[in-house]
Amino acid sequence: MLDRYFKLGFFPTPIERLENLSKVFNGYNIFIKRDDLTGLATGGNKTRKLEYLLYDALNNGYDTVITAGAYQSNHCRQTAAACRKARLECYLVLGGEAEPEPDGNLLLDILLGANIHYTTRSRRGEKMDEIADGLRKQGKKVYIIPYGGSNATGMIGYVRAMVELKEQIDEMGIEFHYIFIPTSSGGTQSGMLLGEEITGLKSRIIGINIDKEETYGIPLEDYIMKLIEEGADKLRIKAHVSKEDVIVVREYDSAGYGVLTENERKAIKLLAETEGILLDPVYTGRGFFGMIDMLEKGMLEKGTNILFWHTGGTPAIFHYGKSLL
Numbered sequence: 350m351l352d353r354y355f356k357l358g359f360f361p362t363p364i365e366r367l368e369n370l371s372k373v374f375n376g377y378n379i380f381i382k383r384d385d386l387t388g389l390a391t392g393g394n395k396t397r398k399l400e401y402l403l404y405d406a407l408n409n410g411y412d413t414v415i416t417a418g419a420y421q422s423n424h425c426r427q428t429a430a431a432c433r434k435a436r437l438e439c440y441l442v443l444g445g446e447a448e449p450e451p452d453g454n455l456l457l458d459i460l461l462g463a464n465i466h467y468t469t470r471s472r473r474g475e476k477m478d479e480i481a482d483g484l485r486k487q488g489k490k491v492y493i494i495p496y497g498g499s500n501a502t503g504m505i506g507y508v509r510a511m512v513e514l515k516e517q518i519d520e521m522g523i524e525f526h527y528i529f530i531p532t533s534s535g536g537t538q539s540g541m542l543l544g545e546e547i548t549g550l551k552s553r554i555i556g557i558n559i560d561k562e563e564t565y566g567i568p569l570e571d572y573i574m575k576l577i578e579e580g581a582d583k584l585r586i587k588a589h590v591s592k593e594d595v596i597v598v599r600e601y602d603s604a605g606y607g608v609l610t611e612n613e614r615k616a617i618k619l620l621a622e623t624e625g626i627l628l629d630p631v632y633t634g635r636g637f638f639g640m641i642d643m644l645e646k647g648m649l650e651k652g653t654n655i656l657f658w659h660t661g662g663t664p665a666i667f668h669y670g671k672s673l674l
């Protein structure tokens with residue numbers, strides 16, 4: 350099952366020690382894993398999920414993919430690119446309205462030739478089924494990918510990512526006590542937790558919550574547990590992950606999805622100026638801020654190794670533009 354994927358990215362993604370940042374937070378060894386460098390149309394965490402989703406679509410004879418997201422969705426941009434490589438037709442259902450001067454991810458969606466439906470306020474694919482039905486009436490075989498690519502198929506990408514991490518860790522001869530990720534639709538965190546079970550890794554995975562709204566009407570923790578169970582079924586293993594292992598930190602999401610605050614500005618500036626690495630305003634800026642805030646407040650044990658998992662999002666920088674400064 351883990352080896353049934355359609356290759357879209359360059360793996361393993363690098364891990365580097367953040368020498369300068371580790372000096373700022375004395376007593377901690379801070380590392381970064383660069384999933385912003387997966388290589389698919391500026392990269393990001395959706396590449397790993399799409400390798401499994403598009404394999405499934407191709408293997409079952411679909412010719413068209415539909416997915417959804419926010420107006421600046423990284424998932425949609427990567428899906429548009431992945432569909433080109435797999436020679437599938439791509440439909441995107443985006444929140445917001447058609448823009449006379451598209452930028453950031455939206456610009457790339459258009460460059461990649463995706464068919465775009467704008468749905469103003471809804472950004473989680475509420476209109477997807479209806480649009481998919483219309484496409485089916487035209488004779489297309491439509492494969493629906495939920496927003497964020499987070500279902501039992503997509504999350505397998507992050508199970509495999511943990512196998513990759515285990516190999517890197519063995520080679521480096523270290524362990525990570527904590528892994529920080531921005532968490533939103535749950536595919537990344539659920540895959541990592543199930544991946545820990547398979548690999549025996551024992552890092553505490555700390556998800557910094559990005560989107561304060563519920564996921565399909567339930568708390569994100571519950572949705573993550575559901576994905577872990579479904580993913581385990583697919584892999585024909587038994588999951589022993591308990592709800593206490595699902596750490597979702599909600600301290601930093603109060604401004605709402607995609608709303609830039611001083612927190613994200615501070616995080617983006619700090620990593621740019623210490624290490625020359627770019628974070629994005631929506632996900633990794635917020636996630637990284639959560640990590641440094643917890644370090645500053647002394648909430649993590651001293652002397653530990655900490656991994657920040659960079660999940661991508663680079664193009665959104667060029668949508669937020671000078672508001673980042």
Ligand SMILES: *Cc1c(COP(=O)(O)O)cnc(C)c1O
Nearest residue numbers: 423533534535536537632660662
């Ligand atoms: C989608 C996304 C996330 C969140 O991943 P989920 O699997 O949806 O929880 C984090 N960072 C970036 C840059 C993303 O695009």
